[in-house]
Amino acid sequence: MFAIGIDMSKLTFHACFDDEKVMIFKNTEDGFKDFSKELTKRKYSKNETKIGVESTGTYHLPFCLELTKLSWSVLVINPLIVNRLAINKIRPTKTDKIDAGVVRLAVLQNQGYIFNESLELLQLKSLISERNALVKMRAGLKQRISAEQYRKPSNGNTSYERTLKYLKNEIKLIENNLPNYQTATQTLLKTIPGIGLTSAAVLVATIGDISRFSTPRQFIAYIGLDCRVKESGTSIKGKGYLTKRGNRYLRFILFNATLIAKRYIPQLKEFYQKKKKEGHHHFSAMCATERKLALIVYAVWRRGAPFQIQRPTTQQPS
Numbered sequence: 001m002f003a004i005g006i007d008m009s010k011l012t013f014h015a016c017f018d019d020e021k022v023m024i025f026k027n028t029e030d031g032f033k034d035f036s037k038e039l040t041k042r043k044y045s046k047n048e049t050k051i052g053v054e055s056t057g058t059y060h061l062p063f064c065l066e067l068t069k070l071s072w073s074v075l076v077i078n079p080l081i082v083n084r085l086a087i088n089k090i091r092p093t094k095t096d097k098i099d100a101g102v103v104r105l106a107v108l109q110n111q112g113y114i115f116n117e118s119l120e121l122l123q124l125k126s127l128i129s130e131r132n133a134l135v136k137m138r139a140g141l142k143q144r145i146s147a148e149q150y151r152k153p154s155n156g157n158t159s160y161e162r163t164l165k166y167l168k169n170e171i172k173l174i175e176n177n178l179p180n181y182q183t184a185t186q187t188l189l190k191t192i193p194g195i196g197l198t199s200a201a202v203l204v205a206t207i208g209d210i211s212r213f214s215t216p217r218q219f220i221a222y223i224g225l226d227c228r229v230k231e232s233g234t235s236i237k238g239k240g241y242l243t244k245r246g247n248r249y250l251r252f253i254l255f256n257a258t259l260i261a262k263r264y265i266p267q268l269k270e271f272y273q274k275k276k277k278e279g280h281h282h283f284s285a286m287c288a289t290e291r292k293l294a295l296i297v298y299a300v301w302r303r304g305a306p307f308q309i310q311r312p313t314t315q316q317p318s
Contacts, residue, residue, distance in 0.1 A: 002044045005104025006053040007097075008060045013053075016100035017042070027059065032066040039072070046071050052107035054082050054099075058129070061122055064115040075112035082106060113212045124181035124205045131174045131198075132249070138167045181205075191306035192296060194261030202253045203297065210301040219298045223250050225291040251290070254297075258290040265309060268292055 005016040008027065015035060016022045023038065025031040039049065051067060052075040053060045064074045086102045106112065141164045148160065178201040179186055186200040195203070213219040220226050224247065262268040268289055275285035300307045 002049040003104050003107040004039075004049065004051045005100045005102065005107060006051060006060075006063070007100035007103060008053055008056050008063060010059055013063065014097055014100040016097070016104045019101070022097045022100055027063065029062070029066060032063055032070075036067065036070050036072065046073070049073065050075055050107050052077050052103045052112055054079055054103050058125075061117075061125075065117070065119065065122060068115055074115040075107055076115050077103060077106045077112035081111050085109075117208050120181050121205065121208055124178070124201060127174055127178060127181070128202055128205045131171060131178075134167055134171050134174070138164065138171065141167065185301070188300065188304065188306060189297065192261070192293075192300060193264035193307075193309070194257035194259070194293065195297065196257070196260075199253045199257045202250060206247055206250050207301075210298070213298070216295050216298050220291060220294055223247055223254065223294055225251065225254075225287070225294055254290050254294055255286065258286060258293050261293050262289055265293075265296075267310065 007014040007016075011027055012024050013027050013031070013035075014022055014024055015038075025035045025038075050073050053063060055076050055078060060076070064076065067074050082099070082102055085105055086099070141160055145158070145160045145164065148158070175197060178197060181201070182204045185204050189195050189200040189203055190197070207213075207222075210219075213222065217226070258268070262272045271292055272285050272289045275288050276282070280288070296307065
């Protein structure tokens with residue numbers, strides 16, 4: 001098998017072919033084609049070649065999409081894995097050339113998952129990212145408007161307020177467009193109480209293909225809702241706590257969804273109340289309940305069947 005490591009940046013990317021050879025290409029469509037030509041020139045077989053690229057926000061997505069179109073196998077690798085491998089190598093300096101070699105090492109260890117996202121899914125990711133940025137801008141403007149009201153009275157027609165109105169309209173336009181992507185999957189997820197328009201779109205855009213998680217445990221770990229416990233020998237020291245190494249924004253979305261879900265799903269409501277009775281703080285109980293909701297999302301998505309609330313059965317008097 002041929003293994004290639006890619007270190008991606010905004011304008012260029014470094015490709016590590018072996019322990020010595022590293023080449024630089026432009027992070028453009030022409031650069032992707034030049035890279036593919038280089039692979040052909042080296043007589044790399046598409047069936048025996050794996051190309052690994054570190055997940056770097058959005059910079060790696062055009063590369064992955066174009067190389068997949070050209071029938072090359074591309075592995076997307078979690079930055080945490082790359083960092084761990086870099087630390088184990090006791091890397092004295094950090095350069096793009098060295099980083100490409102570390103990514104190649106991850107490929108040789110069969111890390112990452114096969115990129116198989118469609119253009120439609122990438123467009124949904126872009127909309128989610130755009131909405132998230134506008135929501136942050138809206139929150140900042142609201143704070144400014146609130147601060148200005150203490151200094152001088154407002155007639156509701158300041159520059160801040162006009163901009164806020166514009167942002168609200170833009171956010172609404174994006175939200176109206178979200179259901180147009182991966183409609184069937186979003187509709188399926190929205191059968192779960194608490195999973196609404198935005199949360200369904202974020203789940204689809206972030207997860208992509210649910211089949212890449214072969215177990216619920218992998219899905220939970222990806223989100224960062226798995227627990228870590230300090231152990232030494234046969235003793236356990238300290239309480240378990242969330243690793244929080246997964247997708248932070250997805251945890252935030254699911255946390256808000258849990259606030260609603262536990263009101264309508266009896267099992268979640270009972271579980272939350274049980275944790276509270278055990279002495280857990282509200283947020284601790286909520287995180288545990290959020291993990292339960294994530295398991296429901298995984299089950300519904302994997303089975304492809306709409307969620308149905310299981311009402312507790314009441315025994316009829318004899």
